[in-house]
Amino acid sequence: MSQAEERDFRRLWAGTTVSQLGSAVSTVAIPVVAVTVLHASAFQTALLTAIPSITILLFAFPMGRHVEFHAKRPVMIGADLLRCVVTLSVPVAAFLDLLTFAHLCVAAVGNAAGQIASAGAAQAHLKALVPADDLIRANSRLESTRWLSVLVGPSLAGPLIGVLSAVGALVVDAVSFVVSALFVRFLRTPEPPPPAREPGPSRREELFAGWRFVREHPTLRRMFMSWLLFAGASAMATPLSYLFYLRDLAFTPWEYGLLMGLPSLGGFLGARLAPGLGRRFGMVPGLWWASVLRGPWYALVPLAVPGTAGLLMCGAGFAGVLLFSGLANSTMTTYRQLHTPDHLVARVSTLWVFATNATQPVFIAFGGLVAGAFGTRAGLFLVAAFMLGSALFLPRREN
Template identity: 35%
Template sequence: MTAPETGGTASLWHDRRFNRFWAGQSISELGDRITELALPLIAVTALNASANQVAWLTALIWTPHLLAFLLGAWVDRRAHQRRLMVLADLVRGSVLLTLPAAYLLDAVSLGQLYAVAVLTGAAAVLFNTAYPPFFVRLVPRSAYIEANSRLSASRSVSHVIGPAVGGGLVHTLTAPVAVIADALSYLASAFLIGRIPLDEPPTAGAGTGAGGTTDPSLLRRAREGMTLIGRNPVLRAGLCCAATVNFFTFAAGSGLMVLFATRDLDLSPGAIGLALGTGATGAFLGAVLAPKISRHIGVGRSIMVGAVLFPAPIAIAAVAHGPLWARAGALAAAEFLSGVGVMLFDINLNSLRTSVIPDGMRSRVAGAFSTLNYGIRPIGAITGGLLATAFGLRATLLISATGGMLSLLWLLASPIPRIHSLTPDDTATPHTTQDTTDPDPYPAPS
């Protein structure tokens, strides 16, 4: 069962259920920005971590996504995906609270940072695989881009405010104590999501399905998600493009960028936070303009523009030099342009994916997509660490910018450039409206 179709998107402003979810995600995103700055700073400043160790910290956050295809198959069989999202938030908040506790005992270690990265990453996988069926019950198809735009706008605002707030908290309270803010944000998100009244029909039992058929194994259900992506030209091209751009942007990921800004650009934590926060206004602008741009040039072309504009500006930071204002300004400019690009890419691609995935397959496809798209991120991060060790941070950033732009090639050979809107007629390409594997014995309730 999906949310009822509406003729427009204005109703979202008056939809209490969506606004409650939006508020929870906005609070959580703000906390995340603090931790994204604090974790690598703990490693760099308190533990004197090397570039390779910082890269491993980034990699471990994303490593649990390698098993997302299995978790997605499991989540598709569960009723009440909202409860799984609440559980994921509670786990993340609890794990983060171990850092200030260890700090008070003077026991913070690199091993603990790695454990926090893995556990919070695993909880994120659970949240993200339970999210797609929740989203389609919450938001009507006609409002997919608008809803994703608002959620992304909140994320971009968090990138504006979060680094500055995070830099201030780290400077005032130290990095381990600053992550308390993120832990509390997850608790707030869990509370708000848990209070959303949402019809979540029960799924079939775990042992038998419709007509008494035997429940296929977890691996088979996971494979069906993978198969659908492989046979669906829109999902396949979108995944290949996203995985490519993620590989290269994570080779220059936030950890190495913070390290580069600290050691090569000689910027203080406060200056880094201010530059990243100022530059992140580009993400807000991109999120606000994404619906208008997609209506003007089409959903597919918006994805293509974003695929190039997202990674290319990394090169601006790589060539930064000169006085303090020029170095900080280059970092801010790179963040601004990249923010515009990532919002054009994410909002339109996520909405397009949602519109072509059949009900009953959403968590499986999301899990399969995450396994490849997010699973490539730790590989990219580790590669970035090796490149930085061998060739230096500046060279690594230039390689990342160039390689990321090549992701466009996947889109050019696909139907995506010709898709203008999310109407069924526009998105109807072979294998986009039905499962191409064996018939699913457990169709989504309707």
């Protein structure tokens, strides 16, 4: 990268970091507001948790189509400001004693819509901002920040909620979106014009152009299938691991908190190592190796026993999965950007988001059925098998 490109990428990176940390705080604060301020029922809490996924399923394709044919920086700034307004509206309404559960739901929809638009625009813009040879290094930095926010964000949320209250902590999240928008606003490298719409395609054809491209690309199609199986297995593991850690292994809340946060350092390290993996093996073989090596680690979790040894086994297994996931995610994202035509990048990116949110509930329900019939350990062994099996879809070399 030139010095100007490096400066602009660092601005983009800094803005992303701030907004991700703010969102991590909000992820903890919003359920606390629902339960402690509005006294939400179990059904309402579950509905509030499901709303972002429902929003993504409804709007991912139309949003991807809209973003594709517009300048990306205004979209990113607009998405940040939308999320700022809807997030800030919650503490304002609470201060005026006007906050309702319906208001929280609307805020969740607005946040999810902004997330879709911002993510699709950012993927396309990064490809235009960073030279192809530096793209994997840029993605590894962004991926490492994501894992760091998973570790640091919830840890920040507790003290912030303690000092400011859950409602007050949402103000911090709203401010983070403003900071992110300002960083994008101050990018200096000229943005290339958005792709022009070609005459002829219908609205339906434009909506699903990203899906058709991935389906017809031999390597991306296999990456897509592999990703869906791994992401589904990861979602399936979440409720099962809650039960396994807290009921079967009788870990304390403190030990459980460690298991949920500390292994994210593995994802951070893996993301930082991704550029070296790509240089050493090439992106497709590197992705294959990372995917093969991430699955076996998770088998340590269902093999764990109560006590310190079991805690170490679960921590090592989870950290190993995240280490190689960080490697795989950065490599896969870079390959996808490099091999997707510029006029399809946003739509292909939103396809990944849509498909992930569509399939994960199926895996979660299936995992619950398996655990109910055969026990939690059996369900977690199945998770490990799915994670390992996801590598079977991938080619070992470029087709």
